[in-house]
Amino acid sequence: MLRHLREAPSQATIKAATGLASCGNYLHFREYFTVGKVRLHSATFCKQHLVCPLCAIRRGAKALGAYLSRWQVIQTERPDLRPYLLTLTVRNGPDLAERQAHLSHSLKRLMHHRRDFNAGTRGAPWTELCRAEGAVYTLELTNKGKGWHPHCHMIILATSQPSQTDLSAEWHKITGDSMVVDCRPILGDPVEGFMEVFKYAVKFSDLTLADNWHAAQILKGKRLLNSFGSFRGVDIPDSLLDEPLDGLPYLDRFYRYLDDSYQPASIRD
Ligand SMILES: [Zn+2]
Numbered sequence: 437m438l439r440h441l442r443e444a445p446s447q448a449t450i451k452a453a454t455g456l457a458s459c460g461n462y463l464h465f466r467e468y469f470t471v472g473k474v475r476l477h478s479a480t481f482c483k484q485h486l487v488c489p490l491c492a493i494r495r496g497a498k499a500l501g502a503y504l505s506r507w508q509v510i511q512t513e514r515p516d517l518r519p520y521l522l523t524l525t526v527r528n529g530p531d532l533a534e535r536q537a538h539l540s541h542s543l544k545r546l547m548h549h550r551r552d553f554n555a556g557t558r559g560a561p562w563t564e565l566c567r568a569e570g571a572v573y574t575l576e577l578t579n580k581g582k583g584w585h586p587h588c589h590m591i592i593l594a595t596s597q598p599s600q601t602d603l604s605a606e607w608h609k610i611t612g613d614s615m616v617v618d619c620r621p622i623l624g625d626p627v628e629g630f631m632e633v634f635k636y637a638v639k640f641s642d643l644t645l646a647d648n649w650h651a652a653q654i655l656k657g658k659r660l661l662n663s664f665g666s667f668r669g670v671d672i673p674d675s676l677l678d679e680p681l682d683g684l685p686y687l688d689r690f691y692r693y694l695d696d697s698y699q700p701a702s703i704r705d
Pocket residue numbers: 456459460481482483484488489490491492
């Protein structure tokens with residue numbers, strides 16, 4: 437990406453490239469040797485999660501941790517709730533901004549349906565999403581050469597599984613172009629299901645560098661993570677570092693990125 441940006445210098449590309457060039461240049465770990473744990477204590481991060489895989493991974497991990505902790509709390513209070521993974525898509529298209537707006541608008545309408553029914557609004561139809569007592573959802577996009585494909589992954593907490601058939605019919609009514617809906621229970625370790633939602637917004641491996649840069653421009657500043665109900669108000673730490681383990685002895689480990697790999701460095705380097 438760095439090389440790609442440097443080939444077409446503009447204010448935006450130069451700014452992004454400067455950040456990328458220093459991102460991850462050094463990593464400072466603390467090894468808490470008495471408990472055999474290692475934590476990332478400090479590092480340079482560019483925080484451009486739409487073009488930088490390192491920052492995207494760290495950001496995703498932070499969101500994952502925050503929502504898993506909330507889920508643990510909810511679970512003890514409401515053992516009858518189960519997590520479900522819901523995926524909603526719209527049809528592929530050549531214009532990313534238009535497809536992205538279409539998905540966001542369709543999701544808003546679905547949320548309105550839920551809110552209106554729950555509020556007892558006269559004539560408001562039932563939606564399968566009313567089964568959800570809480571949810572967190574993110575927008576993701578891919579482009580595998582057949583047009584832009586924005587979609588939404590959602591974790592729903594419900595006491596009964598929403599009907600995929602009914603949701604699909606509802607979603608088609610809203611979008612007018614897609615009935616592709618997938619709803620399945622998250623069984624076993626919740627981490628795997630949750631990871632589907634908190635992996636990056638931009639699937640780097642599926643995009644050319646030009647597409648990746650274009651997507652970053654379109655998505656910049658847009659809200660890509662939303663929640664409602666029992667998943668509302670979860671605080672995702674701004675820092676991309678690990679939490680230190682307080683009160684334990686540690687050894688500092690420094691690494692510098694040199695010649696395409698990380699190499700141990702001393703503090704005085
Ligand atoms: Zn970065």
